[in-house]
Amino acid sequence: MGEIDLGAAAEATIQAYRELASDPAKRLALALDRTCIQFLAYVVAEGEATLVHLAVETLSLISQAQECRTSLANTFGVLEALQAVSEDESNYSEDLRDKATGLFTSLQFARCVKKTPSPDKVLDNPGTSNENSKHPDDVDSTISTAEETANRGSVSSTEQTSNSSGSPVKSDAKSDSSKKSVDSGNSLADNKSEPKEDASRTANSHPAVEKKSSFLGPNNSKAKIVTLYIKGMVNPYIIFLMKKSCSAVVRMLSLRSDKPVFKLTAVR
The missing domain is CATH 1.25.40 (Serine Threonine Protein Phosphatase 5, Tetratricopeptide repeat)
Structure with missing residues (x-):
């Protein structure tokens, strides 16, 4: 061209x-x-x-x-x-x-x-422009308001929980359960103390055996007590003969101890 x-x-x-x-x-x-x-x-x-x-x-x-x-x-x-x-x-x-x-x-x-943005787009999306035009302080205030609302909700839920837990029915149930636990603890303590009492009673019921074992000790300086039980001997003469026959035993035992004390008991 x-x-x-x-x-x-x-x-x-x-x-x-x-x-x-x-x-x-x-x-x-x-x-x-x-x-x-x-x-x-x-x-x-x-x-x-x-x-x-x-x-x-x-x-x-x-x-x-x-x-x-x-x-x-x-x-x-x-x-x-x-x-x-x-x-x-x-x-x-x-x-x-x-x-x-x-x-x-x-x-x-x-x-x-x-x-x-053109006016038509602004009219089509008014919420977007308003959100974008918010000041940072407004955003911070909105966030703080949301946090306060959440805190209030948590506090109210906590109060409801405390109120429900503080109702008379639940408190009675708790007191009953505590009483039961205390009773069970006492029963366990009693059961534990019973074997100790039985053992002490058993030990007290055999004083002669303990004293006899202590008498047989080689280096025992305490006073020795010997109790002789003579069963079925009710005749005074027989008792006299028995005492006389035992005098030899007493003399022999006195040679092995410093201060022996003997006790002869006749049981009818």
């Missing part, structure tokens, strides 16, 4: 886009039309000065709508073409270079700044 044909077609197309961009209601549709924007960028980069001037003015009209600037900046070739025009002093006038520089700066700023 030659320059004349390209120039005539390009000028007619740019004029049509410019008329559409003059209507604010149609600027967003033009900004979203990548064919239109890439065509204008191509004209700015490769066209003559007159066509470049028309293309820059058309892009400026579209960029007057704030929601269209991000789409223009993200379209391939737009920023590069505007930067090339703003730096070319030999082929373009100062007025055209200033317009290209201003448009380049505006689109570059829109590209760097985070995209703000």
Whole structure:
């Protein structure tokens, strides 16, 4: 395609886009039309000065709508073409270079700044915007309120538990169980003490055996007591003879102990 044909077609197309961009209601549709924007960028980069001037003015009209600037900046070739025009002093006038520089700066700023949510999205999701706009202090207060509510719930549950545990029925049951445990403990203590008492009684019931064993000790210096039980001897004469016969035994035993004490008991 030659320059004349390209120039005539390009000028007619740019004029049509410019008329559409003059209507604010149609600027967003033009900004979203990548064919239109890439065509204008191509004209700015490769066209003559007159066509470049028309293309820059058309892009400026579209960029007057704030929601269209991000789409223009993200379209391939737009920023590069505007930067090339703003730096070319030999082929373009100062007025055209200033317009290209201003448009380049505006689109570059829109590209760097985070995209703000549109009013339609805010209306669709009011809860999200409200949650995001909350101050950190509000969030902290909300957390503290939730913690206080949880603490109150735990305290109330503890009080209910204590009240239920402090009811008369349960206290009586606890007292009965404690009494039973004490009684069982006493019975066990009595059972343990009974064998000791039996052993002491058994030991007391055989004093003669213990004294006899102590008397038989070789180094025992205590007084010795010997008890003789003579059963069935009720005749006084027989008892006299028995005492007389035992005197020899007494003398013999007295030789082996220091201070013997003898006791003769007759049992009828």
